[in-house]
Amino acid sequence: MSGGGFDGAEFRRVLGHFPTGVTVVTAASAEGPEGMAIGSFTSVSLDPPLVMFCPGLESTSWSRMRPAGSFCVNVLGDHQAEVSRTFAAKSGDRFGAVSTRVEATGAPVIEGCLAWIDCTVHAVHDGGDHDIVVGRVEALGVGDSDGGVGGAGRGPLIFFKGGYGRYQPL
Numbered sequence: 001m002s003g004g005g006f007d008g009a010e011f012r013r014v015l016g017h018f019p020t021g022v023t024v025v026t027a028a029s030a031e032g033p034e035g036m037a038i039g040s041f042t043s044v045s046l047d048p049p050l051v052m053f054c055p056g057l058e059s060t061s062w063s064r065m066r067p068a069g070s071f072c073v074n075v076l077g078d079h080q081a082e083v084s085r086t087f088a089a090k091s092g093d094r095f096g097a098v099s100t101r102v103e104a105t106g107a108p109v110i111e112g113c114l115a116w117i118d119c120t121v122h123a124v125h126d127g128g129d130h131d132i133v134v135g136r137v138e139a140l141g142v143g144d145s146d147g148g149v150g151g152a153g154r155g156p157l158i159f160f161k162g163g164y165g166r167y168q169p170l
């Protein structure tokens with residue numbers, strides 16, 4: 001790794017102190033449904049409505065998803081750690097483990113998630129060994145298990161220091 005006085009392990013260790021939510025980003029590829037666990041999701045712009053995530057250039061899932069030109073971000077709840085593990089594993093039947101439907105773009109929307117954000121690809125930027133994918137939001141919604149802001153719905157799945165946890169209000 002080029003740069004300062006640190007190696008890849010130190011980079012991962014320090015950045016692991018920043019907690020993220022967990023999403024599964026899906027797309028309808030020519031070979032069928034594809035999806036991968038993604039923590040690098042965030043909102044970008046309200047007008048126009050843009051979001052982004054960063055898939056690795058090595059990802060076989062992303063290489064199949066990219067030609068679709070659209071994707072859906074599925075926000076996982078704290079009851080879905082196993083869904084995250086399934087969509088991060090190199091082998092196994094990822095879509096055998098979940099029920100899906102389609103909304104605006106045709107990308108799979110995973111049932112039981114906290115929220116879904118259906119997008120068309122707006123831009124793909126250079127991000128070193130990852131792509132920075134900016135999506136334009138075409139449709140979005142919350143799952144049945146959402147209790148609203150401050151509501152009694154399920155909480156989000158959190159990834160922190162390499163492990164899963166849940167959100168607890170202060």
Ligand SMILES: Cc1cc2nc3c(=O)[nH]c(=O)nc-3n(C[C@H](O)[C@H](O)[C@H](O)COP(=O)(O)O)c2cc1C
Pocket residue numbers: 022035036037038039040041054055056058059060061062084085087088089090130159
């Ligand atoms: C919580 C979590 C967050 C992840 N976030 C990302 C991410 O932002 N970008 C990425 O490229 N991979 C991320 N991954 C790893 C991918 O899910 C995994 O490498 C990929 O699905 C491997 O399969 P593939 O080569 O078939 O795509 C994450 C994994 C987990 C468990």
